[in-house]
Amino acid sequence: MANFFIDVMGGDYAPDEILKGVEKYLTESNDTNSTIHLFATEEVVNKYNPLFNKYRNIKWYIAKGFIGMGDKPVQALQENHNTTIAMALRKATEVENAVVISAGNTGGVVASSVLTLGLIEGVRRPVIACSIPTKKSNTIVLDLGANIEPKISDFLIYAKLGKLYAQKIYGIQNPSVGLLNIGEEKGKGPRIIQEVHNLLQKEEENFAGNIEGNEVFEGSVNVVVCDGFVGNILLKWGEGLVELIKSKIKEKIEALLGAMPSFSSFSKYLDFLKPFDYSEYGGALLMGVNGYCIICHGRSKKETIANAIKKGSEYAQTGILSSIKELFKTLPKYKEG
Amino acid sequence: MANFFIDVMGGDYAPDEILKGVEKYLTESNDTNSTIHLFATEEVVNKYNPLFNKYRNIKWYIAKGFIGMGDKPVQALQENHNTTIAMALRKATEVENAVVISAGNTGGVVASSVLTLGLIEGVRRPVIACSIPTKKSNTIVLDLGANIEPKISDFLIYAKLGKLYAQKIYGIQNPSVGLLNIGEEKGKGPRIIQEVHNLLQKEEENFAGNIEGNEVFEGSVNVVVCDGFVGNILLKWGEGLVELIKSKIKEKIEALLGAMPSFSSFSKYLDFLKPFDYSEYGGALLMGVNGYCIICHGRSKKETIANAIKKGSEYAQTGILSSIKELFKTLPKYKEG
Numbered sequence: 001m002a003n004f005f006i007d008v009m010g011g012d013y014a015p016d017e018i019l020k021g022v023e024k025y026l027t028e029s030n031d032t033n034s035t036i037h038l039f040a041t042e043e044v045v046n047k048y049n050p051l052f053n054k055y056r057n058i059k060w061y062i063a064k065g066f067i068g069m070g071d072k073p074v075q076a077l078q079e080n081h082n083t084t085i086a087m088a089l090r091k092a093t094e095v096e097n098a099v100v101i102s103a104g105n106t107g108g109v110v111a112s113s114v115l116t117l118g119l120i121e122g123v124r125r126p127v128i129a130c131s132i133p134t135k136k137s138n139t140i141v142l143d144l145g146a147n148i149e150p151k152i153s154d155f156l157i158y159a160k161l162g163k164l165y166a167q168k169i170y171g172i173q174n175p176s177v178g179l180l181n182i183g184e185e186k187g188k189g190p191r192i193i194q195e196v197h198n199l200l201q202k203e204e205e206n207f208a209g210n211i212e213g214n215e216v217f218e219g220s221v222n223v224v225v226c227d228g229f230v231g232n233i234l235l236k237w238g239e240g241l242v243e244l245i246k247s248k249i250k251e252k253i254e255a256l257l258g259a260m261p262s263f264s265s266f267s268k269y270l271d272f273l274k275p276f277d278y279s280e281y282g283g284a285l286l287m288g289v290n291g292y293c294i295i296c297h298g299r300s301k302k303e304t305i306a307n308a309i310k311k312g313s314e315y316a317q318t319g320i321l322s323s324i325k326e327l328f329k330t331l332p333k334y335k336e337g
Numbered sequence: 338m339a340n341f342f343i344d345v346m347g348g349d350y351a352p353d354e355i356l357k358g359v360e361k362y363l364t365e366s367n368d369t370n371s372t373i374h375l376f377a378t379e380e381v382v383n384k385y386n387p388l389f390n391k392y393r394n395i396k397w398y399i400a401k402g403f404i405g406m407g408d409k410p411v412q413a414l415q416e417n418h419n420t421t422i423a424m425a426l427r428k429a430t431e432v433e434n435a436v437v438i439s440a441g442n443t444g445g446v447v448a449s450s451v452l453t454l455g456l457i458e459g460v461r462r463p464v465i466a467c468s469i470p471t472k473k474s475n476t477i478v479l480d481l482g483a484n485i486e487p488k489i490s491d492f493l494i495y496a497k498l499g500k501l502y503a504q505k506i507y508g509i510q511n512p513s514v515g516l517l518n519i520g521e522e523k524g525k526g527p528r529i530i531q532e533v534h535n536l537l538q539k540e541e542e543n544f545a546g547n548i549e550g551n552e553v554f555e556g557s558v559n560v561v562v563c564d565g566f567v568g569n570i571l572l573k574w575g576e577g578l579v580e581l582i583k584s585k586i587k588e589k590i591e592a593l594l595g596a597m598p599s600f601s602s603f604s605k606y607l608d609f610l611k612p613f614d615y616s617e618y619g620g621a622l623l624m625g626v627n628g629y630c631i632i633c634h635g636r637s638k639k640e641t642i643a644n645a646i647k648k649g650s651e652y653a654q655t656g657i658l659s660s661i662k663e664l665f666k667t668l669p670k671y672k673e674g
Contacts, residue, residue: 149527182569190486213573217581232519234574236550241575244554248609272585
């Protein structure tokens with residue numbers, strides 16, 4: 001029972017895979033109550049509209065272009081107020097339980113979201129949060145690229161937002177927070193990270209100290225904070241690594257199957273790696289803005305989009321947005337450090 | 338035909354696994370010409386000396402303590418001039434083709450190396466370089482943690498050193514260099530990274546531009562430069578991810594084996610993942626210092642140490658050190674930017 005506003009033109013495989021993702025969601029879910037609002041260029045609307053006639057809960061909107069994957073976000077925003085993402089966000093502000101989804105230019109989606117949805121009072125910059133699989137369960141990592149040069153106090157806000165994510169989505173009572181760093185000891189890392197450590201130690205009651213890259217996968221903390229530059233590189237590093245390992249496993253299984261012809265299909269043996277496959281994953285939540293916005297990987301295919309819609313529905317149901325607003329009303333305002 | 342100087346006390350599993358690694362190398366290699374110099378505390382020397390009596394090419398040295406994994410490097414250096422690593426480095430300066438190996442406190446090894454071996458003229462700070470497996474072959478990534486707040490011009494030196502590594506160790510004629518960043522376009526990343534991009538574009542003839550985390554594993558460039566903070570976190574992130582995936586694969590294979598009892602051992606099916614397993618890997622080369630120093634992972638076990646000795650022998654044979662010295666004689670001196 002949500003309203004989804006989908007940027008049909010965003011992503012390396014748009015519009016085809018985006019629309020296939022919408023169809024996948026519609027055919028596989030029992031969701032007949034939600035409305036899916038699709039934003040595309042006139043040409044795309046005309047081409048695909050007839051194929052979606054069988055679904056009653058689809059609405060099409062014609063946008064005047066879109067932000068390209070290589071475009072400069074701020075420039076693109078200034079030059080065109082009616083891109084697919086800008087229109088989707090504007091329409092989203094008109095209804096309750098609206099979830100915007102885009103696999104387009106990340107900077108463009110972040111900047112448009114801030115402009116249109118606005119920031120929650122107390123948040124200086126938005127942050128991209130994602131849940132990654134660990135030995136224990138899942139850990140929330142943020143920022144994954146919304147803000148590449150955050151100020152010290154931003155990390156404290158990331159911690160608060162990450163904790164709410166862990167509480168609301170995973171039901172963790174009192175989530176612990178780690179600061180991504182190159183060593184466990186307090187004096188480690190660049191000066192700014194040392195200062196972040198001091199601030200978190202002072203202001204964040206459940207701060208577990210520094211956490212190293214490998215420890216994250218142990219699941220020893222529920223929330224990991226880092227700057228958007230490091231976070232974005234990490235996410236993609238992991239993605240490339242998983243893809244390479246997957247191809248090696250495939251080679252191995254194919255070699256094994258040569259010896260055992262009874263196994264005619266092996267793709268199911270790779271299913272257990274899906275949680276590690278970020279391009280099949282459901283997208284990341286943009287937090288700190290006054291609305292639900294899910295940013296999908298530029299390389300998203302139909303699975304990601306279908307999962308993103310499913311996840312968006314969960315986010316809206318948890319009411320995490322009102323919890324964030326409530327929390328920031330009561331928090332002291334930190335000086336921009 | 339090299340001289341190895343090994344810090345027996347460095348690492349989470351020292352001295353046991355370090356010495357097991359030495360034994361593994363000695364029993365598995367045909368190397369009867371090299372001398373292995375072992376540096377340990379008196380107690381350890383007395384305990385293990387008898388077990389190594391059968392090997393003729395071992396020399397023991399008694400050090401007055403060692404730098405602990407949690408110690409502050411500079412403080413530790415000032416307080417004790419006769420730690421295992423300090424003595425190993427000093428002794429190494431007395432002979433040709435000396436290779437120092439330590440799995441101890443990274444900061445301690447780096448600082449001691451600079452102090453004792455000295456820097457090659459033209460290099461401001463040393464850098465840790467490692468070769469990682471990619472789809473095509475191997476890519477050299479540096480810095481992995483020697484210098485967490487490098488200056489802009491340091492990246493150019495990393496590029497030059499990385500290229501020499503690719504040339505000398507992998508025989509690549511004209512290696513390409515990528516700058517690790519969050520997007521391909523020029524204006525991406527924090528300001529300092531944008532300036533690094535400009536410098537590399539101007540001064541590095543085979544600069545391939547920015548490279549994203551996932552692209553590294555495609556093997557699209559031969560050398561990737563990044564700061565030591567990002568590099569260290571990345572390396573460990575990959576390590577944690579590979580460990581987690583390995584445990585999932587093990588579970589999967591065990592489940593499969595339940596159905597096929599004829600497979601009595603499955604560990605060999607995981608061998609293909611070894612190149613991704615940094616804790617079994619042979620250690621990273623500290624470049625820019627006037628000598629060969631291999632820094633192994635703190636969690637190194639005997640395999641890593643044995644591999645590090647093998648690799649050290651290769652490094653010394655390539656004469657990469659004299660190539661670095663030659664190159665930096667001819668390079669213009671870049672201002673510290």
